Amino acid sequence: MYRFLLTPRWLALHVVVLLVIPAFVFLGRWQFGRFEERSANSDRVTANIEAAPVPLESLAAPGRQVREDDRFRTVTVAGTYDPAHALLVRRRPQNGLPGFYVLTPLVTGDGAAVIVNRGWVPVGATADTAPEVPPPPTGQVNVTGRLRPTETEESSGLRDRPGLPAGQVLLIDAGKIGQGLPYQVVGGYVELTGQRPQPQAAPEPVPQPDVGAGGGLNLAYGIQWWLFIAIAIGGWIMLIRREVAERREQEPARAPEEAGSPAN
Incomplete structure (x- = not known):
């Protein structure tokens, strides 16, 4: 009944599924990594903006670059x-x-x-x-x-x-x-x-940075890619079951034909 799974058409489908699943796993993990990175950055920037002011010389000096952790x-x-x-x-x-x-x-x-x-x-x-x-x-x-x-x-x-x-x-x-x-x-x-002192006229202030949703879209995309894994596996199983069902429906029709055929 399941020998059809070894035909060239089905072997090609198996290969596609086996290639798609690890690709979706990788893409999902990458999006989750971006989510963690952006969330950490968002939390750090928010904490820096809300922190109490400190003297400039405590964080920066000539010949010394400002640390990324001290941004904002x-x-x-x-x-x-x-x-x-x-x-x-x-x-x-x-x-x-x-x-x-x-x-x-x-x-x-x-x-x-x-x-x-x-x-x-x-x-x-x-x-x-x-x-x-x-x-x-x-x-x-x-x-x-x-x-x-x-x-x-x-x-x-x-x-x-x-x-x-x-x-x-x-x-x-x-x-x-x-x-x-x-x-x-x-x-x-x-x-x-x-x-x-405040001047009478001044350039327009630069807006406070938008920390965004902390990578919320990346989290959604990561979940989406992993859902695609379930869809790919479910679709593969569904195609196999449908092929089996169709072959079982055709078996009663083939049996009388085989019974009535002359023996060699």
Whole structure:
């Protein structure tokens, strides 16, 4: 009855099922891994955002990169803005509009500085028109902001290139920016959330990061791939049972024919 399972057509089906099952297992495990990774990242970022502010020097210093575990930690730092070395960061849309981030070094009392992202401004009226950038406060300023690691092409998804207009960059690369400054720069930057004294006009604040659902979609996709395993096995069994049923229905019809056929 089950010898048909060894025919070429059925052997091909067996091979397909045996190849599909481990593939679905791998894809499910990969999605579950992404779920755990994103959930851990979401939890870490959320905890950093909600943590109490700490002095910048406790987490960052010139010549030392900001740790990934310290991303979005709220830090405080005091100093004086250096508008002469301010920069604009291209290709930074916000609220669905194209624009720039405004970077201004904040020189601290020890002669070092930290790059401060003071916020976002929209593009000018034309591609050749410089945007309107509110000046930073003068004198001593107390800054509060989110600590961010220096940007790279891999972390930002942007490709750096030369030939940009003067005073503009594509990446917030503290090390590269610091090469053109007369003081040492912290290996990271601060995303401004508050400052004292408050200026009369300021760039639009950068929104707080969206931590998302912590990889919820990856969990759903992982379950989906493993459900496909059950569907593949169930479909394979169903096809076999249907073939067996059809052959059993055909047996009574074949039996009289075989009985009435002349003996050799």
